[in-house]
Amino acid sequence: MKKLILLTILLSIFSSLMALTLKTSEQSYPLDTDEIYVSFPTEMATEKEKDGDVIKRIWKGFRLEDLLKKYNQSDYDQVKFSSDDNYLVRLTKEEILSHNPLIALYLNGEELEGNRLIIPEMPGMYWISDISLIETEVQAHLSMPGMLQFAEGYLDDLELIKNPEPFIDVEGYYLAQLLQEVMPSMQGQYQLIGRDGISHLLDFNDYLAKAVLVKTETGYMLQSPQMPGGMWIKNLAYIQKGDIAIIFRAQFSSWEEVSALTGWKVIPKEFRETGF
Amino acid sequence: MRYYLIILILCSYMLLASEALSLSGNLSTGTVLETKGCFAELLADKDIRAEAALFIGSDGTAALVEKSAFELILLHYDDPGWSSVSTSLPPVCNIKDIKEIAIWQRDWDIQLEVDNVANYPQIYTPFTWIMKDFDYLATSARNGYQVEKYKRRENLLNSEFSGLMKIVYSDGTERKTSFELEKFHFGGCKFWYDDKQITKLSKEKL
Numbered sequence: 001m002k003k004l005i006l007l008t009i010l011l012s013i014f015s016s017l018m019a020l021t022l023k024t025s026e027q028s029y030p031l032d033t034d035e036i037y038v039s040f041p042t043e044m045a046t047e048k049e050k051d052g053d054v055i056k057r058i059w060k061g062f063r064l065e066d067l068l069k070k071y072n073q074s075d076y077d078q079v080k081f082s083s084d085d086n087y088l089v090r091l092t093k094e095e096i097l098s099h100n101p102l103i104a105l106y107l108n109g110e111e112l113e114g115n116r117l118i119i120p121e122m123p124g125m126y127w128i129s130d131i132s133l134i135e136t137e138v139q140a141h142l143s144m145p146g147m148l149q150f151a152e153g154y155l156d157d158l159e160l161i162k163n164p165e166p167f168i169d170v171e172g173y174y175l176a177q178l179l180q181e182v183m184p185s186m187q188g189q190y191q192l193i194g195r196d197g198i199s200h201l202l203d204f205n206d207y208l209a210k211a212v213l214v215k216t217e218t219g220y221m222l223q224s225p226q227m228p229g230g231m232w233i234k235n236l237a238y239i240q241k242g243d244i245a246i247i248f249r250a251q252f253s254s255w256e257e258v259s260a261l262t263g264w265k266v267i268p269k270e271f272r273e274t275g276f
Numbered sequence: 277m278r279y280y281l282i283i284l285i286l287c288s289y290m291l292l293a294s295e296a297l298s299l300s301g302n303l304s305t306g307t308v309l310e311t312k313g314c315f316a317e318l319l320a321d322k323d324i325r326a327e328a329a330l331f332i333g334s335d336g337t338a339a340l341v342e343k344s345a346f347e348l349i350l351l352h353y354d355d356p357g358w359s360s361v362s363t364s365l366p367p368v369c370n371i372k373d374i375k376e377i378a379i380w381q382r383d384w385d386i387q388l389e390v391d392n393v394a395n396y397p398q399i400y401t402p403f404t405w406i407m408k409d410f411d412y413l414a415t416s417a418r419n420g421y422q423v424e425k426y427k428r429r430e431n432l433l434n435s436e437f438s439g440l441m442k443i444v445y446s447d448g449t450e451r452k453t454s455f456e457l458e459k460f461h462f463g464g465c466k467f468w469y470d471d472k473q474i475t476k477l478s479k480e481k482l
Binding site: 143146147161164165173174176177180181182184185187188189203204205242243 | 327328330340342343344380382395396398399403404407410411412415420422424426
């Protein structure tokens, strides 16, 4: 009997840890994923080539769009997905509408331990597992910065650190060394963009306080012990908080390239005059 | 003539607040605002260049505002003291009973380098020294302007200053001493130890 009670307690703790919540600007909704699956069952097939073999997978779950419609969520700009291990991805409304992602509960007929976001047209790093929170956001789009700084202008004056904690066999700088020179306050939310276009909006205290800019042959890789490895940003190209932006000059050869990456509609005259 | 004089006196009375508002941070010397009006114009009148400002309420609430929004903030004096008002910026900018406004200018020469066995030396300007005592709460946006909300916290760093430390003064001289916290003083725009301006504090290994 005692064992049964203990098992029940453990199961309830486990299920509460695996719980999925939808958060909107007004309210939080604990989700019963089985119930949503029954209402909106959807199947999706994916193929992945590995070592010359094509691996086919059948995912079953429910569409994100169906979930959002069920809770009357249409007035949003992006959706944030986060897991208990601090993994975080965001999808814009455009990406959601064009790719129609699935929240999978089953893979090849077997129930997943948690859940997984499936978006065949997007890189694997967006396929977040064990989502615990889905949050609709009204995004303040990346505004045109009023002040630009080149990262190299500050980093070149600093002494390269060997094995910046907790990483070993690498050289680099702590991100905070750069931010303390450029920003009025290091805290707050930063938009970080890699040269490949991968973009993250991250809170300094939660993700970046211990981050390191690891020097690589092609630039700097942003690594943080506060971020799962899948979120690390290769060839960090651009950082913006509020009105201030930091550009990693080596990643670009013209303002047009910066504009293409950041989505700036125009390149201000004063930036053009700065040259590249 | 007498009427003009009375009107002039009344206007002066209305414009001049009974208590001056302190400006601190990245400024050559601490200064005060004595008249109400548009924040951007009040700074321009005093020839103060600023790229951001932290409006600090006496209850510890603070708003970090960028330069582009300064012209949308009106400062006025009313019971219980100075207040900031803006109808175009996020409501967090409306702070009652402002205690102080800290000014940020980038590339500021007055700095305190703190090397207390952390992974890297921390560089504080007067503004960032003020900022370190605040916790970030949220970012709000309205009409394309972003404002960060902060809340004052306990000063955690001062308690780390103890034991044998090297002090570098602004004239380049230095000394090693057993650090006495009561001799360290931040005056709002400069850092002092024993009434001498300092630029660096580093923990000495025993």
